[in-house]
Amino acid sequence: MSPLLDIKGLSVSFRTPRGDLKALRDVALQVGRGEIVGIIGESGCGKSTLINAIIGLLPANTGAVKGHIGFDGQELVGLPINAMRKLRGERITTIFQDPMTALNPVLTIGAQMTAIQYRRRASTSEKRRRAIEFLEKVRMPDAARRLDQYPHQFSGGMRQRICIAMALLTEPDLLIADEPTTALDATLEVQVIHLLRELQRDIGCSVLFISHHLGAVAELCGRVAIMYAGEVVEQGTAGDIFRDPRHPYTRKLLECDPGRITERQEILPTIPGELPDLVHVPQGCIFRDRCPERFALCGERPPEVTVRPGHQAACHKARELVAS
Amino acid sequence: MTPLLEVSDVVIRFPIHSRIAARLTGQPSSIEAVAGVSFTLEAGSTYALVGESGSGKTTLARAITGLVPIEGGQVDFAGRTISGLSEAALRGVRREIAMIFQDPIGSLSPRLSVRAILAEPFKVHGETADLDGKIARLLDDVGLSPHFAQRYPHQLSGGQARRVSIARALALRPKLVIADEPTAGLDVSIQGEMLNLMRDLQRKFGTTFLMITHNLNVVRHVADRMAVMYLGRIVEEGLTDDIFKAPRHRYTTALLSANLKAEPEAASYVIEAEGETPSLLNRPKGCEFHPRCLFKREVCRTAMPEEQMPSADHRFACHNPA
Ligand SMILES: Nc1ncnc2c1ncn2[C@@H]1O[C@H](COP(=O)(O)OP(=O)(O)OP(=O)(O)O)[C@@H](O)[C@H]1O
Ligand SMILES: Nc1ncnc2c1ncn2[C@@H]1O[C@H](COP(=O)(O)OP(=O)(O)OP(=O)(O)O)[C@@H](O)[C@H]1O
Numbered sequence: 001m002s003p004l005l006d007i008k009g010l011s012v013s014f015r016t017p018r019g020d021l022k023a024l025r026d027v028a029l030q031v032g033r034g035e036i037v038g039i040i041g042e043s044g045c046g047k048s049t050l051i052n053a054i055i056g057l058l059p060a061n062t063g064a065v066k067g068h069i070g071f072d073g074q075e076l077v078g079l080p081i082n083a084m085r086k087l088r089g090e091r092i093t094t095i096f097q098d099p100m101t102a103l104n105p106v107l108t109i110g111a112q113m114t115a116i117q118y119r120r121r122a123s124t125s126e127k128r129r130r131a132i133e134f135l136e137k138v139r140m141p142d143a144a145r146r147l148d149q150y151p152h153q154f155s156g157g158m159r160q161r162i163c164i165a166m167a168l169l170t171e172p173d174l175l176i177a178d179e180p181t182t183a184l185d186a187t188l189e190v191q192v193i194h195l196l197r198e199l200q201r202d203i204g205c206s207v208l209f210i211s212h213h214l215g216a217v218a219e220l221c222g223r224v225a226i227m228y229a230g231e232v233v234e235q236g237t238a239g240d241i242f243r244d245p246r247h248p249y250t251r252k253l254l255e256c257d258p259g260r261i262t263e264r265q266e267i268l269p270t271i272p273g274e275l276p277d278l279v280h281v282p283q284g285c286i287f288r289d290r291c292p293e294r295f296a297l298c299g300e301r302p303p304e305v306t307v308r309p310g311h312q313a314a315c316h317k318a319r320e321l322v323a324s
Numbered sequence: 325m326t327p328l329l330e331v332s333d334v335v336i337r338f339p340i341h342s343r344i345a346a347r348l349t350g351q352p353s354s355i356e357a358v359a360g361v362s363f364t365l366e367a368g369s370t371y372a373l374v375g376e377s378g379s380g381k382t383t384l385a386r387a388i389t390g391l392v393p394i395e396g397g398q399v400d401f402a403g404r405t406i407s408g409l410s411e412a413a414l415r416g417v418r419r420e421i422a423m424i425f426q427d428p429i430g431s432l433s434p435r436l437s438v439r440a441i442l443a444e445p446f447k448v449h450g451e452t453a454d455l456d457g458k459i460a461r462l463l464d465d466v467g468l469s470p471h472f473a474q475r476y477p478h479q480l481s482g483g484q485a486r487r488v489s490i491a492r493a494l495a496l497r498p499k500l501v502i503a504d505e506p507t508a509g510l511d512v513s514i515q516g517e518m519l520n521l522m523r524d525l526q527r528k529f530g531t532t533f534l535m536i537t538h539n540l541n542v543v544r545h546v547a548d549r550m551a552v553m554y555l556g557r558i559v560e561e562g563l564t565d566d567i568f569k570a571p572r573h574r575y576t577t578a579l580l581s582a583n584l585k586a587e588p589e590a591a592s593y594v595i596e597a598e599g600e601t602p603s604l605l606n607r608p609k610g611c612e613f614h615p616r617c618l619f620k621r622e623v624c625r626t627a628m629p630e631e632q633m634p635s636a637d638h639r640f641a642c643h644n645p646a
C-alpha cells in the first residue's frame with residue numbers, strides 16, 4: 001500500500017525585502033498508515049512551514065511552492081481552497097505550536113469543542129459530554145465545570161491540553177502535532193504521549209510529531225527525520241537516529257541534549273555558528289560552515305547515502321561516521 | 325548574601341462564580357490559585373519554579389510584577405515592599421524587573437516589527453541614543469542576524485519569536501528577570517546558547533533570574549535553588565543539587581522519574597489519580613497529593629503534613645517522604 005503521506009521534492013520560498021527566502025528545499029518525507037513519525041530540527045529550519053504546506057495554510061508572502069505532497073493518493077499542492085478546507089475538517093487535524101493563537105479568545109472552550117464536532121450527528125448535550133470525556137483524558141481538572149470558561153482563564157499547559165483534546169475529538173486519518181507538549185510538566189507529558197499512542201492504536205491514524213524534546217520523540221516515534229536549514233538531512237528508525245546517527249548535525253544535536261549530560265555544567269554545549277542565510281543559500285553541504293567533519297568534497301552537494309535500508313543521511317562521510 | 329526578592333505567604337484568588345451561584349452550587353465563589361507561597365531569591369542567583377501544569381507558577385510570576393493583584397501576603401523587592409503599589413509607584417520598579425512571557429508569539433504585538441518591539445523599552449525610559457546599535461546588539465545576543473529587525477512576529481518561527489522576547493526582556497539590563505518557560509520551543513543547541521547568555525549576564529551584571537520551566541534538564545544545570553509547586557503551594561524547596569540527589573516529597577520523586585530520556589524503549593513513568601483529578605475547586609483533604617500518591621498512609625488522607633526542614637537549606641511537606 002502507498003504511504004498515507006508522501007512528500008517528494010517539496011520546495012517553498014517566502015518573498016522578503018531582501019529576496020526570496022528558501023525555507024524548504026527538495027524535501028522528501030513519507031508517513032505510512034498507522035505510523036508515528038517524528039521531526040526534529042534547529043529552530044527556524046522549516047518544520048512549521050512543512051506543516052503549513054501540507055494543510056494549505058502558507059502565509060500571504062509565500063512565493064513558489066514546488067514538488068508533490070501526496071495524501072492518500074491525492075495531490076495537495078495546488079488543491080483548491082475548498083477541497084483543502086474539507087480535508088482539514090475531516091481527515092487531517094493539526095495541533096498548532098502556539099495554543100493561544102489556535103484558540104478563539106472570545107468563545108468558551110465548550111463552544112469551541114462542540115463546534116469542532118460538526119460532522120457528528122449528535123445533540124449538543126451529547127457533544128458536550130464527549131468534550132468533557134476528552135478533557136478528562138488529557139487530565140483537565142473539573143472538566144465539566146470549566147467548559148464555560150474562556151481560554152485566558154486557563155494556564156499555558158491547560159490551553160495546550162485543550163488543543164490536544166480538540167484534535168483527538170476529530171478522529172483524523174493524519175494528526176499533525178507541532179510541539180504539543182512544551183507547556184506540560186514531565187508527568188503530564190508522558191501521559192499525553194501515551195494518549196497519542198493509544199489514539200493511534202484505536203483509530204489507526206498516522207501521526208507527524210514535531211518536537212524539540214528528544215526524549216519525547218524517542219519515546220513516541222517509530223521513525224524520525226532530522227531537518228536542518230530547510231532540508232531533511234537524515235532519517236531512519238528512532239534506534240538508528242538515537243543510537244547510530246550518521247549526519248554530523250544529528251550527532252552535534254544529540255551531544256547538546258542536557259538530558260544526556262549527567263554532571264551539572266556551568267556552560268552548556270552548543271553548536272557554534274549560526275543557521276546559513278536562506279536568502280543566499282550557500283553551495284555544497286548546507287551544514288558545512290558548522291561541521292567539524294568537513295573536508296574538500298563538502299563544497300559539493302552531498303548525496304543521499306543509504307546507511308542501511310530505511311536509514312539515510314545526506315553527508316559525504318555518512319558511511320564512515322559510525323557510533324563510537 | 326542579600327535577598328533581592330522576598331515572597332511571603334502570598335495568596336492569589338480568581339473569582340469563578342457569583343456569590344449567588346456559589347451558594348446555589350455549594351461551591352466556593354473563588355479559587356486559590358496561589359495558596360500561601362513563600363520563598364527568597366538571593367541577588368545574583370538563579371531560582372527555578374517547577375511543578376504541575378496549573379499549579380500557579382505563571383500567576384505567581386504575574387503577581388510579582390504587579391500584573392495580578394494579591395489578596396494576602398507581601399512581595400519585597402530590593403528592600404522595598406512592592407505588592408499593593410499603585411501603577412505610578414510601580415513604574416520605577418518595572419524598569420528593574422523584566423518578564424519573559426510563556427506565550428512567545430502572543431506576547432509580541434503583531435503590528436510591530438521586531439525593531440519596534442525592541443525599541444519600545446528604550447523609548448519608554450528615554451534611552452534612545454544609538455537605538456539601532458542597541459537593537460543590533462540585542463539581536464546578536466540572542467543569535468539572530470540584523471535583518472530580523474525588519475520582520476513581523478508572524479514571519480518568525482516559534483523559536484525566533486521566543487528569542488525576540490528574551491532580547492526585549494534583557495534590553496534595559498534589569499536586576500531581576502522573571503522568565504516563564506524561556507526555552508520552550510528552542511532546540512537543544514539554541515537552548516544552550518540562551519542559558520549560557522543568561523549566565524553571562526549574571527556574571528557580568530549580577531542579574532538575578534526567576535525561571536519557571538517544565539524542563540528538568542534545564543533546572544538541573546542552571547538553577548541554584550528550586551521550588552516544586554503543587555495545587556498552588558510549594559511542596560518542596562531547597563538547593564537544586566540536594567533535591568536532584570535526594571528528593572523527599574513524593575510528588576517531586578514522581579516528577580523527576582517521569583523525565584523522558586532520549587533513549588528509545590527506555591521505561592517511562594506515569595502517576596495516575598484515583599477518582600477525579602485533584603483540582604483547586606475540590607482540594608483533597610489531608611495531603612493534597614494523596615489521591616495520586618503511591619506511598620500514602622492513612623494519615624495522608626486526613627491531616628495536612630507539616631513542613632519539615634532536614635537542613636537549613638531544604639524544606640518539604642510529606643508524611644511519608646522518600
Ligand atoms: N511569513 C514568513 N516570511 C518570511 N520568512 C518566514 C515566514 N515564516 C517563516 N519564515 C522563516 O522561514 C524559516 C522557517 O520557519 P518555520 O516557522 O518553518 O521554522 P520551525 O522549524 O518551525 O522553527 P521553530 O522550531 O523555531 O518553530 C525561518 O527562518 C523563518 O524565519
Ligand atoms: N484569569 C484567570 N481567571 C480564572 N482562573 C485563572 C486565571 N488565570 C489563571 N487561572 C487559573 O489559575 C490556576 C493556575 O494557573 P497558572 O497559569 O498560574 O498555572 P501554571 O502553573 O503557570 O501552569 P502551566 O505550567 O500549565 O503554565 C489554573 O487553574 C488556572 O486555570
Ligand code: SF4
Pocket residue numbers: 247248249285286287288289291292293294295298302314315316317318
Ligand atoms: S557533507 Fe561534509 S560538511 Fe556536510 S555534514 Fe558531511 S562532513 Fe559535514
Ligand SMILES: [Mg+2]
Pocket residue numbers: 047048049097178481482483
Ligand atoms: Mg515551528
Ligand SMILES: [Mg+2]
Pocket residue numbers: 155156157381382383426504
Ligand atoms: Mg504557566
